[in-house]
Amino acid sequence: MVTGKKSKLGSNVAIGILAFMSLAWIFPILWTLYQSLRPYGDVLRKGYVSWPEHLNLHNYWAALVQSQMWKYFINSAEVAIPAVFLTLFLASMVAFVVSRYSFKFNVALLMIFTAGNLLPPQLIFIPIFRLYLHIWVPSWVNENNVLYDTQLGLILIHVAIQVGFATFVLSNYLRTVPKEISESAMVDGASVWQHYWKVILPLLRPALASLGVLMTTWIYNDFFWAVVLLKTGDKRPITAALSNLQGEFFTDYNLLAAGAVLAFIPTLIVFFVLRKQFVAGLTIGSTKG
């Protein structure tokens, strides 16, 4: 039983190293949390590295109410929710057609969608930026009557890019679903639309959940497009607005810490509630060759 002892020791060492690394990994986040609970006055007197004198939620109140951070959360919801639903809806339609009917263009189409999603955003942003300055929108969308500096424009670009990845994933998923289910729908004389709406969409539910979680996180966390396409600070989602707060309140870093923690909370909740879907979403395409 020499090997047994040896592997026992080995696994204890491994546990020790893993535990230490895990704590080191989350330490910066916990440190930010700690600073967010301290009044700036304390830090000013004693420095960032000091024992707490007061710990309270004042910074959170100040960030949400005084700096009106709640507005940016609403902006985030206004962008992410329609963008995710629209992406999943459009992608599921394409995935349905290419996986249930065989047309010559199917593979080429899927390749266009898949590759489009991998293009660097910088390659498409120059003409998009110019185009947005010229696309007319009604005044109730934007008083300047252009698509630039509107949340609608931001939603559109997110949908256009993410639909590539979503189509790829959903059509892969549908390929693993037995065709017999569809065959019986055809025998029953269902129209194409009924086939999609009544048969395929319910089948896709697990894949839509994983993708939805992943895309919500991506779009919520997006920084580049929000900064490039939204000029007005008040229209920006929380992730991009944080850099404004950084400028505005650069004297009060504890307030900024509270802002950062607040911005992190929604994704944290999504992660803990739908962890399985999140991990499944990120590993799509890597376990099946």
Added chain:
Amino acid sequence: MSNSTKVAEATGRKARRGRKNAFTSKDRAVIAGLVGGPTLLHIVFVWLPAIATILLSFCQWDGIGGINNITWVGFKNFTQIWTLYADFKVALRNNVLWLLVFGLIATPLGVILAYYIDKNLKGTKFYQTAFYMPLILSLAVTGIVWDYIFRVNGLVNSLLGKDTTHAIAFFGDPHKNIWVVLGIASWRHIGYMMLLYLAGMKSVDPSLREASAIDGAGEWYTFRKVIFPSLRPVNVIVVVVTIIEALRAFDLVYIINRGKNGLQVLAVAVYENILGESARIGWGAALATILFLLCLGPIMVYLYQNFKRID
């Protein structure tokens, strides 16, 4: 293999039959709409702009006049970037460094972590969660979080006993800051790699491992000869993801110092030439085209990996 051909045959059979019996003109219109709408959106907002950028990279345009002010200049933008634009070489070097650190340090560390987490040791859920945390954090928040560690009056300088005048400028020193940023980026990338490899290892046939263990093979031997070969699809995805992430780097450096003073990267250089003080659209487009050419290899590999079986 045989399975997928069977599936393809079934689809073909069904479609042929379908076309004869079930496709009314209304159905045909619905199919056209289902595919056409999303495709149009994707092409108009992604592919046409991409092609326009590549064309613009051979043109000169100050961006003020209309599109009739665009003049064709051939490869001038590319030669000018190489000879006149000092930031370009720094940016290119930084992107290459990014790739090397991701590929040679972060990815192997992710493999090692995945290997030990896959053993389901005590507390494995906690370790996984800890390493996933940076992945759900936006890069904007990541920048703020690490700022508290490395700022002049932050944790590291305080622990070293340096006051603000003698503090180490982790973000300000152009010789140091890229390494600090690469460390932060790796903090995130290691977790991503761990996640991908862990999923791959979970799908390795357990009986293969048992057989190897019964044969008396050592751990390292089992990993090399049994586990690693079956991770091939993961490896391809990892290579693609690593290259594309390294080339896309933007948010983190932009948050820290707008990608200046030692933190230049290609993605920021594109941004600077379009929205910065000097609008040199030709240069910006040329830089974006270079970025695209660097991404082209991994994109092809990804397409090949995923579509070779469908054809």
